[in-house]
Amino acid sequence: MKKIVILGSGAGGTMCAAKLRRELGRDWEITIIDNDEMHHYQPGWLFIPFGIYTADDCQKPKRDFIPSGVEFVLDEVVGVNPDKRVVECKKGKYDYDYLIVATGCHPAPEEVDGLENWKPDPKANEQTFFTLESACALYKRMKYFEKGKMIFNIAEMPHKCPVVPMEFIFMADWFFAKNGCRDNIEIEFVTPNTGLFTKPIATKVMTATAEEKEILVTPNFDLETVNTEEKY
Structure with missing residues (x-):
């Protein structure tokens, strides 16, 4: 056998x-x-x-x-x-x-300077949705987020599902608008790529949509350190 x-x-x-x-x-x-x-x-x-x-x-x-x-x-x-x-x-x-x-891949926030002790926590300002526990924690954090700045940062390439970062920022725009607080929240998309996406035509279309929705896009940014106390 x-x-x-x-x-x-x-x-x-x-x-x-x-x-x-x-x-x-x-x-x-x-x-x-x-x-x-x-x-x-x-x-x-x-x-x-x-x-x-x-x-x-x-x-x-x-x-x-x-x-x-x-x-x-x-x-x-x-x-x-x-x-x-x-x-x-x-x-x-x-x-x-x-x-x-076939063990798949898993987030490794401990590889980022400043996130060595990170864990899913609805009270934390540093969140992700790439695990079930962290997605649930982020829901509790976003539910009561009514004013401030949200940065979506692609830490490293490649990552699961190429379009999911764009889906998230546009859904965040919808979510905050639905809750009546979009005007009080600044959304910024930060990426190591040269644009919002890796494909030229899609980048052009989604960049225009981001501008229309007043979402700031910051390209060519390689994440090295996160200061959780000063929030940058």
Whole structure:
């Protein structure tokens, strides 16, 4: 019996397991390992800060998506020994003939000077929506934000979903207008790119829209440090 082990049961790992299970015979054993039993619909996190989606709208049990004939192991991987072809987890070990790594990517705010101790907090002035917890915290922060300045800063390229920063600033404009406080809030979009987007035609159109909505765009800015006390 041949053994395939997949690390990660997000969209990539789950689709890979499903395709392999359809294509391979029963003489192949497929195991998928993940330390989270919930599947997160990450595109939905964008809508949580605006109260359009809730956390429950964006997650379901992963076992609902794991195909029949695939073993789902809820455990945390601590190491891989490629010489012995063994995956080491906290609760056990799993040998394999083929290993597929589909662990995805995760925000690393600790790599930015000044954000080493950052964590999701609805009272903090530094926020993101690239995790479920941080999206929920940002919702609580934006809900009561009625006056001041909001800076959306792309810290580094590449990032998940190229258009999501533009979606966020335009939705923020809509959200604050709906709440009757847009005139009291300045929105600035800061990016390391040469323009609002990477494609010339889209950049031209969205830059014009940003100007119409009085959203300031600051290009060619590489983030190095965040001063959380002085807020810059």
